[in-house]
Amino acid sequence: MGPTSWMAGSGVQDMLTAYEAATGNKIKQEVVPDDQYLNVMKTKMSTNDAPDLLFHNKGFNYIPANFLEPITGPILDRIDPTVAAVTTIDGKFYQAPVAPHSFYGIIYNTEVFDKAGIKVPLKTYQEFIAAADKLLAMGVTPLGLAGKSTWTANQPYLVGGAYVFAKNPELAKQISTNKLKPADSPEYLEMVNRYVSLKKYIAKDYLSSDQPIIQKGLLDGTIAMEFYPDVTYGDFEKEDAAKAEKLGYMPFTLGDDYIAATFPPTDEAAMSIPVNAKHKAEANDFINFATQKDNFILLNTKDGTPGSGISPYKDFTVGLNHFQQSMADMIAANNIPAAPFLLGYLDPNFQLGDFNKHVNDMMAGKAPAQALDDWYKDYAKVNKAAKTEGF
Structure with a gap:
């Protein structure tokens, strides 16, 4: 299952065809309008009607790990450690990147x-x-x-x-486990x-x-x-x-x-397996197939042009566009690290709660300390409901 904007891509369809030809397995596609996708996806997973595979935005704020099955296989040795760090909880890997990084x-x-x-x-x-x-x-x-x-x-x-x-x-750990409010940190403020x-x-x-x-x-x-x-x-x-x-x-x-x-550690395309999927082994094999070099590049090809950016996998690279090359050259010339x-x-x-709101409130004139406190009240409520550590 995936949103219309992703599933309609020729590269996605070509990759699915390649998988069927290579394995003999058949894929039934469930395509959901973008603006309905998150709600439909969460409803299906909550009612034991989950698909075997999900396309989605990477990040546990989008899909909590307890909704997902850990991904195993050769992919674990291939994924870049920085990427693995933001898609892993308690040593288990849940979300496989299926698009290059963007700076x-x-x-x-x-x-x-x-x-x-x-x-x-x-x-x-x-x-x-x-x-x-x-x-x-x-x-x-x-x-x-x-x-x-x-x-x-x-x-x-x-x-x-x-x-x-x-x-x-x-400081990041203190804020995200409710030991410190953002507005109470002098350096954050x-x-x-x-x-x-x-x-x-x-x-x-x-x-x-x-x-x-x-x-x-x-x-x-x-x-x-x-x-x-x-x-x-x-x-x-x-x-x-x-x-x-x-x-x-x-x-x-x-x-x-x-x-x-x-x-960004989030807001990039990923694939995962719902914990109540009916064909978990096949879904896991599919993810390992789709993230191999040729299939990954095929998946990210649009209008005949492969996607560009930083590969999330250690064993291959993808091309860089002019902006990406400009950044890469500057990084190399000035010893600038790459980081989330x-x-x-x-x-x-x-x-996170409604992170956008407090940012736009500040741009509209709200005092930063007040905007941060309002954001805290919002995300504390959300995390209490989710039983996040510290809340």
């Missing part, structure tokens, strides 16, 4: 940066603010934000704020205040801006930077291939002395 960072116009005399990467919050002030003085909008999509406001927070937990993993300080550099009409507007501004040089996943390169290339080649991609931090090239973004450090059993 999350900043798209920037190299010609505008050259004109402003800005050198990359911007390795600290202070360097970023100095660069943004230069851009403002030039009459260029430093940051574009496609505010029509409410998740976009999360990106500077999730990417730039990762340093807080990277430098202090114990400082990070959030720095995030809010970016509003000065964002176009005033960001709430009405959609991605095509920001994209055109970046290509034309009226906007200098945007937070967006690297997989969007194809959209820029279709708009203007020559101008797209003059865009770069770099990591971002709100910290004083730590920067990483971040990738902010949420990847939290306990995998922790339920």
